[in-house]
Amino acid sequence: MDAIPEHSVLLSRTTSALDRIEALYLKVLRAALLIVATVLLICAAGWAAYSLMRVMRSPDSVVEKPSVVSVAEIVAREASTKTDAPRAGANVDVLRRERAYYDAFVKKYFALYREKFQPSLRDDDKKLTIGEFDDLTINSSARLDAVRSGDLSFEQDRKDLDGYLPIVTQAANSKQTVERLSRYRTATKRPVATQVQRTRVETRRGWDTFSDNCENWYLSPIGCAVTRRVEVPYTETVQVMRYPDGIASPSEVLKGYQDRYFQLLAERRERNASEAASQRDEIVRGHAAGWNGLSQSILIAGGFLVLMFFFLLVAIERHQRRSRSPVA
Incomplete structure (x- = not known):
């Protein structure tokens, strides 16, 4: 029997080793394709679901948060009367319902003032009538003017006032308010030096080129010497009797609470409206991004599918290789 040449044995072994390496490579390739394809499928499904959710959101689903002010916020600092109530206009002619509401509110508001604030007035303080109290606080005549002209929504204003009255009632019963009114009741005025601007009349003599009230006024220099009385501003230091800083009368305390409440309410209403508008804009932008995401999911x-096609080619190659293998 002829011996098999050594180079044939070496070639056979080399071919067998290459076949094993190729088979291992195909296994690794199939596994990698399956892993990548699975990841792509999961990403496509997740991204499509997220994009579809953004597309389905509606800007109308955003609801503006209600604006509220607490008792602690309006009594947290000393009363301020810098914010004046709007001045009343003329010829107020509105529906009976609006006028009746404001009249009823002023009566309840004035009753609160008389019960909680007026007892702290000093002996020389003036007691407000209900009309003066109205002009100092909510100024219902100005509100009626604004309602009639369309500058003020009566329904919104009524809602705001109905929300304010319970808050200011709690503030009137708070410890801070009681202490503040007590300090006013026992405070004494002190002389305070202050600068005031005043004017005085002075007589001054000068040359008037337009005057002809003298002899030879037409000769050079043209005009006459005249005497005028002019007002001259000056600053004077005077002593004024004032309460110490932080002392406010009962009406000023109440007016400060009111101004603080409606200032905070307006600021929060504006902020909430801005946040709601921002959320609606974000939803609109999300619609465009969602459609773009759906397109990316399709890609x-x-x-x-391309990877699965390559996987199919590898599977066909494997099947053909097995078909060519000799049966033991």
Whole structure:
């Protein structure tokens, strides 16, 4: 029997080793394709679901948060009377319902003032009538003017006032308010030096080129010497009797609470409206991004199909290799 040449044995072994390496490579390739394809499928499904959720959101679903002010916020600092109530206009002619509401509110508001604030007045303080109290606080005549002209929504204003009255009632019963009114009741005025601007009349003599009230006024220099009385401003230091800083009368305390409440309410209403508008804009932008995401999901799904095609080619190659292998 002829011996097999050594180079044939070496070639056979080399071919067998290459076949094993190729088979291992195909296994690794199949596994990698399956892993990548699975990841692509999961990403495509997740991205499509997220994009679809953004597309389905509606800007109308955003609801503006209610604006509220607490008792602690309006009594947290000393009363301020810098914010004046709007001045009343003329010829107020509105529906009976609006006028009746404001009249009823002023009566309840004035009753609160008389019960909680007026007892702290000093002996020389003036007691407000209900009309003076109205002009100092909510100024219902100005509100009626604004309602009639369309500058003020009566329904919104009524809602705001109905929300304010319970808050200011709690503030009137708070410890801070009681202490503040007590300090006013026992405070004494002190002389305070202050600068005031005043004017005085002075006589001054000068040359008037337009005057002809003298002899030879037409000769050079043209005009006459005249005497005028002019007002001259000056600053004077005077002593004024004032309460110490932080002392406010009962009406000033109440007016400060009111101004603080409606200032905070307006600021929060504006902020909430801005936040709601921002959320609506974000939803609108999300619609465009959502459609773009759906398109990307389709592309990812296409990549998945391409990988599965390559996986199919590898599977066919494996099947053909097994078919060519000799049966033991």
